[in-house]
Amino acid sequence: MDVGDQLCEAAKNGDAGKVKALIESGADVSHFDGEGLTPLMHAAKHGHADVVKKLLEAGAPWNALSPSNLSAGDFAMDAGHQEAFDILLNAGIQAELVLGTIARKDNKIGDCNGDYLEDRVSFSEDKLMDAESKAVMMAWEKPLMEAHAKAVCSGGGHILNIGFGMGLVDTAIQQYAPASHTIVEAHPEVYERMIRTGWAEKDNVKIIFGRWQDVLPQLELYDGIFFDTYGEYYEDLREFHQYLPALLKPEGIYSFFNGLCGGNPFFHVVYCQLVSLELENLGYSTQLIPLPVKNCLGEEVWEGVKHKYWQLDTYYLPVCQSIQDSE
Ligand SMILES: C[S@@+](CC[C@H](N)C(=O)[O-])C[C@H]1O[C@@H](n2cnc3c(N)ncnc32)[C@H](O)[C@@H]1O
Numbered sequence: 001m002d003v004g005d006q007l008c009e010a011a012k013n014g015d016a017g018k019v020k021a022l023i024e025s026g027a028d029v030s031h032f033d034g035e036g037l038t039p040l041m042h043a044a045k046h047g048h049a050d051v052v053k054k055l056l057e058a059g060a061p062w063n064a065l066s067p068s069n070l071s072a073g074d075f076a077m078d079a080g081h082q083e084a085f086d087i088l089l090n091a092g093i094q095a096e097l098v099l100g101t102i103a104r105k106d107n108k109i110g111d112c113n114g115d116y117l118e119d120r121v122s123f124s125e126d127k128l129m130d131a132e133s134k135a136v137m138m139a140w141e142k143p144l145m146e147a148h149a150k151a152v153c154s155g156g157g158h159i160l161n162i163g164f165g166m167g168l169v170d171t172a173i174q175q176y177a178p179a180s181h182t183i184v185e186a187h188p189e190v191y192e193r194m195i196r197t198g199w200a201e202k203d204n205v206k207i208i209f210g211r212w213q214d215v216l217p218q219l220e221l222y223d224g225i226f227f228d229t230y231g232e233y234y235e236d237l238r239e240f241h242q243y244l245p246a247l248l249k250p251e252g253i254y255s256f257f258n259g260l261c262g263g264n265p266f267f268h269v270v271y272c273q274l275v276s277l278e279l280e281n282l283g284y285s286t287q288l289i290p291l292p293v294k295n296c297l298g299e300e301v302w303e304g305v306k307h308k309y310w311q312l313d314t315y316y317l318p319v320c321q322s323i324q325d326s327e
Contacts, residue, residue, distance in 0.1 A: 003022060003025070003026075003027040003028070003031075004027060004028050004031030004032075004033065004039075005031070005033050005034070006018075006022055006027065007019065007022045007023070007027040007028070007029070007031060007039045008031065008033040008037065008038070008039045008042050009042075010022060010039075010051075011039035011040070011042040011043040011048065011051050011055065012042040012043070012045075012046055013046075014043070014046060014048035014050075014051055015051075016048075016050050016051050016054060019039070019043075019051050019054055019055065020054060023054070023055075023058045029055055029058045029059055029060040030059075030060060030061050030064065032064075035066075035067075036066050036067040037066055038060065038061070038064050038072070039051075039055055039060060040052060040055045040056070040060040040061070040062070040064070040072040040088075041064070041066060041070075041071070041072045041075050043055060043072070043084065044072035044073065044075040044076040044079075044081065044084050044085075044088060045072075045075040045076070045079060046079075046081075047076065047079060047081030047083070047084050048084065049081070049083035049084045049087055052072070052076075052084045052087050052088060053087055056087065056088075056091045062088055062091045062092050062095060063092065063095070063267070065264075069263070069264065070264075070266075071088075071264065071266050071267065072088055073085060073088040073089060073092065073266030073267075073269070073270070074264065074265055074266040076088055077265065077266055077269075088266070089266075089269060089270060089273065092266075092267070092270035093270055093273055093274050093277065096270065096271070096274050097274065097277075100234075100235065100238070103235070104235070113186075113211075113229070113230065113231030113232050113236075115231070116130055116131075116136075116187075116230060116231035117186055117187055117188075117211070117231070119131035119132075120189065121136060121187060121189050121190065123166075123193065125139070126138065126139040126140075126301075127139060127166075127305070128165055128166050128190070129305070130230075130231070132306060133304065133305065133306040134305070134306045134307045134309075135305045135306075135307070135309065136165060136230045137165035137166045137168070137230070138301065138305075139166065139168070140293075140296045140297055140301050141168065141257075142168050143291070143296065144257075144291060144293070144315055144317065145168040145169040145172055146168075146169075146172045147289075147291060147317055148169055148172075148226050148228075148255050148257070148317060149169050149172030149173045149175070149176065149226070150172070150176075151224075151253055151255050151289075151317065151319045152173070152224030152225060152226045152253050152254070152255050153173055153176035153178060153224055154224070154253060155223045155224060155251065155252065155253060156176070156178060156179065156223065157178060157179050157222070157223030157224065157249075157252075158178065158179055158180045158182070158220070158221070158222045158223050158224075159173055159176075159178040159180070159181050159182070159222060159223065159224045159225070159226075160182045160183075160184070160219065160222040160224070160225045160226070160247065161173060161181070161182070161183050161184070161225075161226045161227075161228075162184045162212045162225075162226070162227045162228065162229060162240070163184070163185065163227070163228040163229045163230065164183050164185040164190055164191075164194055164199075165190065165228065165230070167194070167197070167199070169226055169228065170183055170199070173226075174202070174205075177204070178204060178223075178224070179204065180204050180205075180206060181202075181204050181205045181206070182205075182206045182207075182208060182219070182220075182222070183199070183205065183206070183207050183208070184208045184210070184212050184215055184219075185207065185208075185209060186209070186210055186211040186212070186229075188209075191207070191209045194207060195207075212227075212229070212240065213236075213239075216243060219247055220247075221247065221248070221249050222247060222248060222249065222252060223249055223251075223252045223253070224252060224253050224254075225244070225247060225248055225252065225253075225254045225255070226254075226255050226256065227240055227254075227255075227256040227257070228256065228257035234260065234271065234275075237256060237275070238275075238278060240256075241278065241279060241282055242282070244279075244282060244284065244320075245282065245283065248322070250322050250324070251321075251322070252321075252322070253319060253320070253321055254284065254320040254321070255317065255318055255319055255320065256318060258272070258275075258288075258315065258316055258317065258318050259309060259310060260272065260275065262309050262310040262311060262312060263308065263309070263310075263311050264311075265312055268312060268316075272288055272316055272318075275318070276288070276318075279320055280323070283322055283323050283324065284320045284321060284322060284323060285320065285321055285322075285323050286318050286319070286320045287318070287319045287320075288316035288317065288318055289316065289317040289318075289319060290314045290315070290316055290317075291314065291315045291316075291317055292313065292314055292315075293310070293312070293313065293314065293315045294313040294314075297310070
């Protein structure tokens, strides 16, 4: 048996001594065996927390994926191995925190949705697609958008929404008759459709055309804010969060579309925790409200859509409030 396979076997058996010896003799901790599993996945699957820890310390990648797209954390989660799961979760959060810091330091983050904003989009009854047949927005999200609107409008007053898309959240926001309802939208065709469908004529609506990054000086202070853009990354969401203290009233409510790593259950947990932690550092508490979505998401929903951006059974709707105010 080759050394990598031996390491997988030892990890599977929870043989911490052998794992240690093999690592010291130079065995590859990121080895994939014949099943396509790494030593870390084997240890996680069988709940050998001490081995999980050892492998992570030796540099085993926490986010490697099996042929069925499962990570070590997914294996621990599915088998109910809490200790191994907690170690992996912590490793994932720490790794992403460090990676983010390095990327920001190296200035590797720039305008990422430039292409999308310049390309054509197409509207149909149940979706808005980009030029590559990727869904910008889909009608199955309507109940989620209604729940987001309810959360951000719960204190009434002045509401800000970033990203119009199909106008689902904005339609729901209108039902709460806010004192003012500001919508920021950057795509020229989406904006043109907003105008054509009468959004600019609504008494309490103010439309600001442009990327949120570019129109920040036109924004004011709001009682409720919702954020849901497209073609951007976690770093953009994170950047938006840095402006929250300047945009959200102390007693205001903030929410965002929580599609973070919507294709993998464990990565989603890592990113839910990461975003909550980063918001906490900015002075906001985050409540994640579970909403079942399995029933509104049959396979037929994705017909003709290139990227299935959501594959989980539960959506966790974030409700964020200033920690001082919520105490
Ligand atoms: C997922 S859709 C929003 C869906 C919306 N929540 C709804 O209920 O229909 C994202 C929208 O954000 C817009 N967008 C993308 N990047 C943006 C940016 N940097 N600033 C403002 N809007 C942006 C897109 O053009 C798109 O209309």
